[in-house]
Structures are given as C-alpha cells and as structure tokens.
Amino acid sequence: MQPVIDASRAVENLRTLIRIPTISHLDKSDTDWSQFVNFRETLASLYPRTHEVLDLELVDGHSMLFRWAGAAPGEATVLMAHYDVVFAEDEGWEHPAFSAELVGEGVDQKVWGRGTLDDKGSLVTILEAVEANVAAGFIPAHDIYLSFGHNEETAGSGAGLVVDLLERRGVRPALVIDEGGAVVEDIFPGVTKPIAVVGVSEKGILSVRLTVMQQGGHASTPPRLAATSRLARAVVRLNRSPFRKSFVATNLEMIRTLGAHARQPLKWVFTNLWLTKLPLLALFSRLSDETNAMVRTTQVVTQLSGAQAANALAERAEAIVNIRVAIDSSVEKTLAHVRRAIRDEAVSVEALHPSEPSPVSPTTGRAWDLLKETIEETYSGTIVTPYVMLGASDSRYFTRISDFVYRFSPFEMSKKERGTLHAKNERIHVATFLKGVGFYSRLIRKV
C-alpha cells in the first residue's frame, strides 16, 4: 500500500509543535523542561501509530531515540533532528516567534516561527513520513532509528550519549542523515540551477581562552604593560596571523561538480583546476567571509573581559577566541598556531570543549547514491554536490559508529531564509516543507 500524506494535517502538526517553546539555554537551570515534556506528549498524540509501532527510549533525560524494527538485521539507518530551539522574543519579528502563523497564499504560503527551519521542520517531516508509512503497513527492510536531540543548540550531551548507547549495542549505521545542507540557489558563480549541498564533513570547533594574570592595584599608577594591554597585543597578533589556506578534496569535488554546470568561460575555469587551482584559492580567500571560511581554519574573538571597576587594574584579563578547524587540520595544530602567533609566555592559552573536524563520508557507494537519487527525485533538475559544513551539528558524534554520515535538510532555502536561522523572522515555505515529507517517505522505502 502506498503511504498517504495528508498535507493540511502535516502543516497543522508543524504549527502545533512550533508553538511549544522548547528553548535551550546554556545554563541548564534556565531551561523550562516542562516544555520539553509537553512537546513529547504532544508528539505522542499527533503521531499515535508511530508511537504504537516504534520503540521509544529517552536518553540523557530528554533526547528521544525511536527504533523502527526492520524485517531483517543489519544496515541500520539513522534519521536525526533536534527539537530544542534558540531563544527568540517577539520584538523585530513580523509575526510572533512562537505563534506559528500561516501567512500568504498558494506557492507563497509560509509557516512562521522559531524552529520552522532549525530544526523542528525536519523532525516533523520525518515523523509525517514515518506515520504515513506505518499506517500503510510498511515494514522497513532493516532497522530505522529516529534520533531527536534536546540540547543541540547548546552543544549538549544528548547526541553523544545516544551514540554511546548504540555503540554498546553494536549498531553500525549504513546511513545517518542530520541537518546541514539544503537546496539553495545563487551560491556558485555562473550556475543558475538549484543546488543541493550535502555536508560530508564538518569543521572542528573549539574555544580558546587567553588569560593574562597580574598584580592588581589602583589605575592611577599603572604598570607599563597592563594585563589588558598585553591581552590586546595578543589578540592583534593573532588577527595578523590567519591560518594557512588550502582546498581540501571535498572543496575540489564541489568546484568540479558545480563548475560543469556553469556558463562559459567560468566552466572552463572550474573544470581545469590543474591550472586554475591556485588563483581560485586566492580568490576564495578574499571573495566573501563564507568562501574564506571554506578554505581555512577561522578564528574570531567573541568575548573580552578585564577589571571589575573602571578605576582598578585588571588582575585577570581574558579573551575567548572561537575557532573553526579546517578538516585537513587538527585541534593540536590549531593550538600550536595560536601559541606561535601570540609569542608571549605570559599569555596562557587554554582549549575549551575541543572537537576535532569530522572524517569525510564517501561520495560513491550505496549510501551516497541513495541519498543523491532521493534528492533528485524530490527536487528534479537539482545538482547534488558534497560540501564541508562550516557549522557544527549533532551528527559529528555519529562518525564514531558510521562512515556514512550526511548533513542535509530536504528544504529549499533562499539566501534570505538562511539568514533567519538563529535570527529573526525564521519561516518555511509550506511547499518545500511538504516536499521534505516526500523526501523522507521515499528514503524510508528505499533503505
């Protein structure tokens, strides 16, 4: 029996779930966990068949792990999403952040609200697809897991603990899909067709704390180099020492794949990389902040602190540098670069929450082909390309138990819409949301 997707019900379900403010706060005690309980209870009432047929375990308190038992063992699939969202208040929003208003008509119709794109939209598309297929009596060939994290936005512990659990049970997924890339336009010079970018790896991430300690005292008799100035000097030195630039193999594959669809003479430039690679690398490092981030480790000072009072010397001056590590580098190499750039023993350099870049998932073989084919069936005329994700996602934990981890949300997102992630006026087109349901429904029947 073919699954039947009730489009208007799916949209209503999304709206219901957007209205539950499952906001993640860095300080766990600020988080209203009753909203997370409410969210899960609502899921159970909206998706009764899924809850009847799939086994559900809670991990780390609130992360949800469903197992849909397959007809035969082996080759498990994991579909991921997270149901926490970043903070939003209504100010500056055209439609309130948690009202889930349905705005516009026809192809322009959108659902507004925090979490529509990041990442309840994915969660709901997965569940709509599962619910419809369970109702149709479908049994997957092998186990399908749904892993819905509760603290992705705060780089929390949920996904890591889910992976620990699966690892203990000997689960080695043949395919893992999480948020990340999307169907986008106008991201590559000379290419007008829509492009599906699929994250095959993601950069590493760490924060580095730079600290200068000094004897305190009154600001009327300052030393020649106060702790704050010493720290500022370190920051300036670091800024003057950008990390080495390079194209990793995934960058080159992306340029070749997309370049083949570019108009001339750009097509020639992008497909003769043996000759054009070095000038292109120089161009990427200068073209935009995004292309620069593609070709090197990036660093930015996000926090600075000094004395407690305006007229006191700082006993401790501190800077936090947020660093995204290129996939051909490592946390260790990055720290060595930072120390070398600062060249001052009085500035202590300490890594906070380091996470290495992820291994690269293959762009050949069954998992990739299946994903590519399903994207092409859902969005016909789309070019599918691998890329390296610049941000971090929960899927990085899964690289420990699977070589086939891909980061892709099955939605079309304009540049403007991508700009609403973690910002004001987040919304999703109803049409693309429904295509997302179709994407997961097809995928589920193939794996």
Ligand SMILES: [Zn+2]
């Ligand atoms: Zn997200």
